[in-house]
Amino acid sequence: MSAVLAESAAPVHYVPARLPATTVPVAAGDGIGPEIMEATLAILRAADPALSFHHVTVGLKAYESGLMAGIGEDTWKAIEAHRVLLKGPITTPQGGGYKSVNVTLRKTLGLYANLRPCVSYHPYVRALHPRMDVVIVRENEEDTYAGIEHRQSDEVVQCLKLITRPGCERIVRYAFEYARAHGRKKVTCMTKDNIMKLTDGLFHRVFDEIAPQYPEIEANHMIIDIGTARIASRPTDFDVVVTPNLYGDILSDVAAEVAGSIGLAGSSNIGHGCAMFEAVHGSAPDIAGRDIANPSGLLLSAVMMLVHLGRAKPATDIHNAWLCALEDGVHTADIFREGSSTRKVGTRDFARAVIERLGRRPAKMAAVAYPEREPDSLVHPDVSLPPRTPAQKALVGVDVFLNWDSPTRDPNELGAALEALAGEEFRLALITNRGVKVYPDGNPQTLRTDHWRCRFPARGERVDGQAISRLLLRIAEAGFDAVKTENLYTFDGVRGYSQAQGE
DSSP states (O other): OOHHHHTOOOOTTOOOOOOOOEEEEEEOOSTTHHHHHHHHHHHHHHHOTTEEEEEOOBSHHHHHTTOTTSBOHHHHHHHHHHSEEEEOOOOOOSSTTOOOHHHHHHHHTTOOEEEEEEEOOTTTSOOSSTTOEEEEEEEOSOBGGGOOEEEOSSSOEEEOOBOOHHHHHHHHHHHHHHHHHTTOOEEEEEEOTTTSTTHHHHHHHHHHHHGGGOTTSEEEEEEHHHHHHHHHHOGGGOSEEEEOHHHHHHHHHHHHHHHTOGGGOEEEEEOSSOEEEEESSOOOGGGTTSSOOOOHHHHHHHHHHHHHTTOHHHHHHHHHHHHHHHHTTEEOTTTOOTTTOSEEOOHHHHHHHHHHTTTOOOSSSOOOOOOSSOOHHHHSOOOOOSOOOOOOEEEEEEEEEEEOOOSSOOHHHHHHHHHHHSTTTBOOOEEEETTEEEETTOOTTSOOOSEEEEEEEBSSSOOOHHHHHHHHHHHHHTTOEEEEEEEEEEETTEEOSOOOTTO
8 A cells, every 4th residue: 555545544533433343355456446446445444444455366467377267266265255345447358268357256156236326426526417316226147248159150150148037036126125225216127128028028027027016116117228318318217227237237337427427436246145346437557557547436336335244334424525525626537627626636635535524424415324234135135936837838849040151042942952851740931041031932132141040840739859859960961050959949838939020
């Protein structure tokens, strides 16, 4: 720690909380991470002297030592011992098979709920919407972030989008429990289920099942594209927003910028057994080492950590002191404005300014007052719905994806060959290319690649796996390259697969 911050102390009139000693594992991160972590820990020490910090290895140092996930063994041991992690921003090297530290930590530790408050601090921080106060609750483990991708031909790659009922249940319930615990009045679900009727449709359906259990909270659904536009244009229409993983990542960055700056946005990652707290912004290597980075995002994440740990007084004192610094116009370069800010400061001096204001309450912005402890429903939420009777599942066909190329890429040529291979148990219903029907009766204007989906429904009510194996053998013996198959099932008589265009 620098001498400047090591000498920083809370004002003599400030009385910090007397709390049990506890240790927090800390990963400084990369780029500006060490600087903003240094500033954040100085403020934490001043407000909560019973805290101690155990530094662990995450990020570039771990990558450079040969750890492809970017996480040292000391980190896993510290998290296992203390069930919490305060983490700075990480740089993931491009290429070479390196894995994202954030995704690895979230998925390995079961940190299913990503909470991102987006608040305007007008007029002290320029904001597009001065009264904005929205909380994004993002599912943190599933969706396209499962990271399951394949290259299947010269021209086509795929990414699998995985949505599960248990994953939907626990994130939706967490959003409602958060709204209830924090006096929020509305929860909005955002999906794209007008297009992705099964995956996003499941998320929306679970939301509709859980919402009636919270009659005091208004619930509504919006399509994600118009919902994102409304967050940007009319954010005061929203209170708590719950989304699948990818949408939540994008939406929370949009919301943070609309509120004033992504540099002020903190976040928590909550699981049943542990939690991780981190700023939303990245490692910003272009300004690293220059003492100009704003530590506010990481500091507000640390405040969320204190609340999670049941250390309400230091959380309240730090947040109010931070608000006082904003009110007094003590601003880092990213939010400094001539005529409204009073003093431009660097990272270290901003930390000193917050420490000097411990014990004060803001005069114009609303002061915060955190509860003594988080409700059990947010620390160990009940994610179960009433027991469900398993659906009757029937195998009724198969989609076979072929890597097939010819000089003309004529779907009629492919269709004729596959019709002859369908056999007695199947029929060739259609062929699509990039999801568009090209056989039978396709449009010659449709762009065609070397990747074809061929749908073979059973001629009877159902079929077995051996029949599918025989079909695939015939296809292979005819010289076709089947790169992927997807079985077609019905569940209680309802198709569990998307209906192809023109089917």
